[in-house]
Amino acid sequence: MISNLLNGFVEGDVDLYGINPIDPEDFPKVPKFVGVVLQDPEKQLVMPTPADEVSFTLENLGFTVTRESIMNSLKNVGLESRAYSPTEYLSGGEKKRLCIAASIVHKPKLLIFDEPTANLDPWGVSEVINYIKRLKEEGSSVIVIEHKARHFLPLTDKLMVLINGEQKLNLTKDLISSKYEEVVNTLNNLGVDASKPNLTRRNELYTKPVVITANDLWFRYPSSKEYVLKGVSLTLRKGEVGVVVGRNGSGKSTLLKVLSGLYKPDKGSIKVPSLNGINGKVRKRNLVFYVPQEPDYMFIHNTVLKELQSCSNKSFNFDEVPWVKEVLNESPYKLSHGQRRWLSYLIAKLHSPEVVMFDEPTAGLDIRLLKQFVNWVKDFVSEGKTVLIATHDVRVVCDIATNAFIMSEGTLSQVSVEEARDYLEKPVEVIS
Ligand SMILES: Nc1ncnc2c1ncn2[C@@H]1O[C@H](COP(=O)(O)OP(=O)(O)OP(=O)(O)O)[C@@H](O)[C@H]1O
Ligand SMILES: [Mg+2]
Known part of the structure; x- marks a missing residue:
């Protein structure tokens, strides 16, 4: 065992500028x-x-x-x-x-x-x-x-795909540039997302009943004089999938937390008609459920089983996610990043909320898990539920958004799904 490495056994050699990182001396x-x-x-x-x-x-x-x-x-x-x-x-x-x-x-x-x-x-x-x-x-x-290889392909000198720890593909720059389309197809077939997403237009559901309305929300953190939300208003209807895009630090997570009742706005109102318009009871009834950007913040028990049992008395259907059966007695913190994210979605679903607010739900997901997430959301809204997602992932916008918002320095504007897609694509296209 190599004592200087955490949680692992390594065989073989590494040569890094003449030193061997596996050697405790080096x-x-x-x-x-x-x-x-x-x-x-x-x-x-x-x-x-x-x-x-x-x-x-x-x-x-x-x-x-x-x-x-x-x-x-x-x-x-x-x-x-x-x-x-x-x-x-x-x-x-x-x-x-x-x-x-x-x-x-x-x-x-x-x-x-x-x-x-x-x-x-x-x-x-x-x-x-x-x-x-x-x-x-x-x-x-x-x-x-x-996982999103697309933006990096033009810069790549060597490309490797690992599947279950095995090297499946090893390509060089010449091949990548001469057979670009072929490489993109091969990568997609191996489960690596390398192509540009297509926008799937959805029906706009403007006539469905309103599920949540926010009016002129103002919010600032106690440690700061600056308001993070500056008069934000929005309406979400039954069956809609809203996406919120915006720069880092523009206030997306804060908005989702305020809408879910985790933070109280300094000014403005949030109305959930199924609560007869009563402000502030959103959280108590778990009607609006927030799934955080960092899934670890959701776990409070020492096994996966206890996490699931604490959400609902209903029995859990393992056919949907067979891997969960294998890890029931593990600590949630021992799961892989994708599994921890998935566990946070399961917890949300088991609470049976009317609205789920997902904060960056696809960060770090491979294409297989991304597709499962997209299906999860489609199933959820087909039951008449509603979803709001803060995201930088253009695939989420293209695959599931029914309406979109841009958050900019604390103000929110409603835009078309195409505009949200372009907002996320343009700055990167210019460069790559
Ligand atoms: N607990 C806190 N106390 C003080 N300031 C905070 C706190 N949490 C967030 N902020 C600040 O509020 C602003 C909005 O943060 P928020 O997390 O809502 O941004 P975001 O749009 O979700 O960004 P990202 O895209 O990086 O996730 C940022 O300037 C952030 O630094
Ligand atoms: Mg955020």
């Missing part, structure tokens, strides 16, 4: 050469503020830390104004941006990005693509692990 030398951005920012960030996080990387490696170097690094990811505010107050995408800043501040020779686009707005995605281009020009190497 292991401490690794971070100087490598920057890693983990899939899940919550597992990576350890310091109280963004400035501390970036200096932590530099200090650990023996570099001199100056205020200028910290501010420059945070400026590159749009976080300079948040340098000294608590990291826990950052939005999901802002946390991801901080992980990127802290992993590249020492200019590593090799950068490993695990799902860099998950939780990033399209401008963040194009910044990552630009950064990778720059690193390549400067002679550094980059490994990108990504």
Whole structure:
């Protein structure tokens, strides 16, 4: 067993700029050469503020830390104004941006990005693509692990597909550029999402009964003078799938939490006609259920079974999700990222709410799980339920949205589904 590796056994050799990371003697030398951005920012960030996080990387490696170097690094990811505010107050995408800043501040020779686009707005995605281009020009190497391969294909020198730990495909740049369409088809057949999504137009359900109405919502966090929601109004009807798109930090998660009754608005009203228009009882009755951006925030029991049992007395149908049977006595935290997300959807469903608010539900999902999620939502709304989704994922907009909203600096505007699609696509298309 290799004592310096967590939870694993490794055989074989790795040669990294002349050192062997598997050798305990060499292991401490690794971070100087490598920057890693983990899939899940919550597992990576350890310091109280963004400035501390970036200096932590530099200090650990023996570099001199100056205020200028910290501010420059945070400026590159749009976080300079948040340098000294608590990291826990950052939005999901802002946390991801901080992980990127802290992993590249020492200019590593090799950068490993695990799902860099998950939780990033399209401008963040194009910044990552630009950064990778720059690193390549400067002679550094980059490994990108990504479910949405489309934006990275034009940059790729070597492409590998792993299925159950086995290498199924190994392609080089020449082949990718000469047989692009063929490569895209092969990837799609192997379950890797590489093509541009098509917009599936849906019927607009404007005549169905109203399920939830929000009027002139204002909200600010107690630690801040700035309002995050500035007069937001929206109406959702039975059977609709609304999507909210917008930049990192624009207020999408905050809106979903306010609509689900987790935060009380400073001003404005939320009406749920099935509660006879009574404000503030949304949460008590679980009529509007919020599924968080980070699924771990939902788990409160030490086994999957207890999580499921605590939601409902109804017996659980394992045919829908056979893998759950295998992990019933595991801690939810031991499941894979996709499984933890799936467990959070099951919990939502078992509560039988009228409306589910999904916060970035597809971040880190492969195409197979994405399709299952799309079907989950379609089934749910076909029962007369309603869904609102905050997302940066254009596939969600194209596959299931019936109406769309853009959140911009705390204000919300209703747009067509096409406009939401273009909003997410354009900034990345320009660059790739
Ligand atoms: N608990 C908190 N205390 C103070 N400020 C917060 C808190 N949570 C979020 N914020 C700030 O409120 C703003 C909106 O955050 P929110 O999480 O709603 O954004 P978002 O649109 O969901 O972003 P993302 O796309 O990155 O998920 C951001 O500036 C964020 O830093
Ligand atoms: Mg969010």
